[in-house]
Amino acid sequence: MAGPNGPGGEALARGDRGATSPEANGSARSRASMREVADLADVAISSVSRVLSGHPDVSAQMRERVLTAVARLDYEPDFLAQSLRRGQTLSVGFVLADISNPLMADIVLGAEAVLRSAGYSLLLMNSENDAGLDAAHVRFFQSRRVDGMILSLASETNVATLDTIAQVDGPVVVIDRELPARFGASAAVNDHRPGMEAAVEHLIDLGHRRIALITGSTAQLPGRERMEAMRAVVARRPEAVEAVYLPGSFSTDHGEAAARQVLGSDPRPTAIIAGGNQLLIGCLRVMRELGLKVARDVSLVTCDDVPLSELYEPPIASIDRDTVGLGRVAAELLIGRLVGGDEPRTEVLATTFSPRPSCAPLPGH
Amino acid sequence: MAGPNGPGGEALARGDRGATSPEANGSARSRASMREVADLADVAISSVSRVLSGHPDVSAQMRERVLTAVARLDYEPDFLAQSLRRGQTLSVGFVLADISNPLMADIVLGAEAVLRSAGYSLLLMNSENDAGLDAAHVRFFQSRRVDGMILSLASETNVATLDTIAQVDGPVVVIDRELPARFGASAAVNDHRPGMEAAVEHLIDLGHRRIALITGSTAQLPGRERMEAMRAVVARRPEAVEAVYLPGSFSTDHGEAAARQVLGSDPRPTAIIAGGNQLLIGCLRVMRELGLKVARDVSLVTCDDVPLSELYEPPIASIDRDTVGLGRVAAELLIGRLVGGDEPRTEVLATTFSPRPSCAPLPGH
DNA sequence: TGCCGCGTCGGTACCGTTTCCAGTCTTTGG
DNA sequence: CCAAAGACTGGAAACGGTACCGACGCGGCA
Helix, strand or coil: CCCCCCCCHHHHCCCCCCCCCCCCCCCCCCCCCHHHHHHHHCCCHHHHHHHHCCCCCCCHHHHHHHHHHHHHHCCCCCHHHHHHHHCCCCEEEEEECCCCCHHHHHHHHHHHHHHHHCCCEEEEEECCCCHHHHHHHHHHHHHCCCCEEEEECCCCCCHHHHHHHHCCCCCEEEECCCCCHHHCCEEEEECCHHHHHHHHHHHHHCCCCEEEEEECCCCCHHHHHHHHHHHHHHHHCCCCCEEEEEECCCCHHHHHHHHHHHHHCCCCCCEEEECCHHHHHHHHHHHHHHCCCECCCEEEEEECCCHHHHHCCCCCEEEECCHHHHHHHHHHHHHHHHHCCCCCCEEEECCEEECCCCCCCCCCC | CCCCCCCCHHHHCCCCCCCCCCCCCHHHCCCCCHHHHHHHHCCCHHHHHHHHCCCCCCCHHHHHHHHHHHHHHCCCCCHHHHHHHHCCCCEEEEEECCCCCHHHHHHHHHHHHHHHHCCCEEEEEECCCCHHHHHHHHHHHHHCCCCEEEEECCCCCCHHHHHHHHCCCCCEEEECCCCCHHHCCEEEEECCHHHHHHHHHHHHHCCCCEEEEEECCCCCHHHHHHHHHHHHHHHHCCCCCEEEEEECCCCHHHHHHHHHHHHHCCCCCCEEEECCHHHHHHHHHHHHHHCCCECCCEEEEEECCCHHHHHCCCCCEEEECCHHHHHHHHHHHHHHHHHCCCCCCEEEECCEEECCCCCCCCCCC
């Protein structure tokens, strides 16, 4: 456990004393404190505070004097001191598994807009899909006294992470994850089933009978739910569909490995569903390497619409959701608990399937 | 000048709670303070502080007592109070123009890794390409007392932003932007010229004589430098090359608009250089809409390698740079000034051109 | 005239740490 | 044996604000 001392703490060289050094020359442009404003305006500190915080008990004359002093000194209140005293920081921490995923970026975008308009600001930490960092970041935010947290965890099952979350004392909102009720967390989740079910139905309708699902970790809701949905469809359809499931992680590496494995098997599946944009990338790399063409050789569906799926030739069918909206909803859930005193609850957003030419009918259909 | 109250200040709805409500129910286990640790261990607060900060003047017995009390109470120091007292927050603010741009995400990734390993953490704010938000975010970080800032500004020329930056008192590092020396900012920039020059030379070598450059705002270094580089090549080559420049913004919208304009002209250019991944997207949309095929109808070069350019059919030539490295260098520059007392300086990273099949030779070459 | 209430303002006790300073208790050197 | 030097420790003053509380002046009312 790294000591609380940061790097190079020795150079403090205070000096202190002197309190009100009367001959403070003008060029010593250290930032002004409320104390200095009060001195300049020749009023009490408390009056300065009252003026600045809009307290009703201030005369017009007092306001005037204080404000001119504030302007003269270019005074800006110290958020740290305010937070310490008020017990709130007006900031929320956002832990996300992978910032370089454009999906995440959209979620952040949506969340930030809502939070900012409520007067809160966002602190972001990236855990690089490392469950250990999840916990560390949560603790960090905790010691930073954020008013609440939004979490997009790398793993829902890591006990260290869960222990840490259990001790958080502000409201917590998880994104596209589910936590046992005892954590008292709100959740903004997608229902991944309808989109996935429609996609699988579509492929079966086109005549596909061997379908592979390359997806992420089952330690995360999306991974689990997508597999379940595909299983459900396969089970209820009368056609004899052979399904291959390749869960792993939401990385291009897993996409490549799984695609290589499944496309090298004999007979190989006639359709692949990639459960995320990173997986799609790995998949396409392998297909190019093997000289396989989307639609002609293998039909393809991906999760989440990104420029690559839209502009690929042929365009790639995708299971879509409103990511910006997901972030927005998460932020609203948090704000509700922060200022409205709402109870924790779960908000579910739909997913839909958009067929595109990457799904081709099989001969005879 | 926005008042000291943050945005949406009216919704404060204090209400207060009964200040120190003594009968806080047992389960409300508010976090422990150093004071409580001291009481439990029956020592002075200052001793607790000494133990926790690794001060040499502590007996083994004292350390023992304090640490067990810390463990029993699950005590964690309050970063706010520490920061207030120490005068440093161990955090740096990062203002970026657009978080949903994967390039930015990589830059953040690189910066965050370096900062974290130096004990600093990253606060991120997104200005959505709005120069007004740039300034607001910088002010926000300033009042949050961050130790330093990394800025990827929406505009280098916005006076309000520049005024604000001039008043920042910690070290500032700008990314891929240039600021007048009087700001005393460090900079991590790319030299966009070599990559762009190679690309233009390559196209000319292939026989192209009408080349369009769709790029972003000239209020940012990359936009400016790319145009200059292309102008330079066109000027020095003996071939009569007709160049069309379409600066605008780094958005898909501008990409579409510019592509539509230039591809609708007669005669249309035989090659297009898109100065960013968002511009590429707009460009490809329009080409598909018009039924034009990359390479066959129009040769294409893009700036910054993304999955789309790699996996597109045909693969799209790109002007590359090390974005993660750019972030890393920026962070190192900042750390150097923070703990090493370095002087502001500018670090330049190269760009290179990677030809790909999207650039086709013209008949007769 | 005396009292009360109201509009204002100053004083001050915090928030949770860090750090300087001044002790106390040993230990050690002369 | 006594003084000085350590080794530890407790007390208290900051850091920059917020908010409660009490004081003050003054007009209105009985």
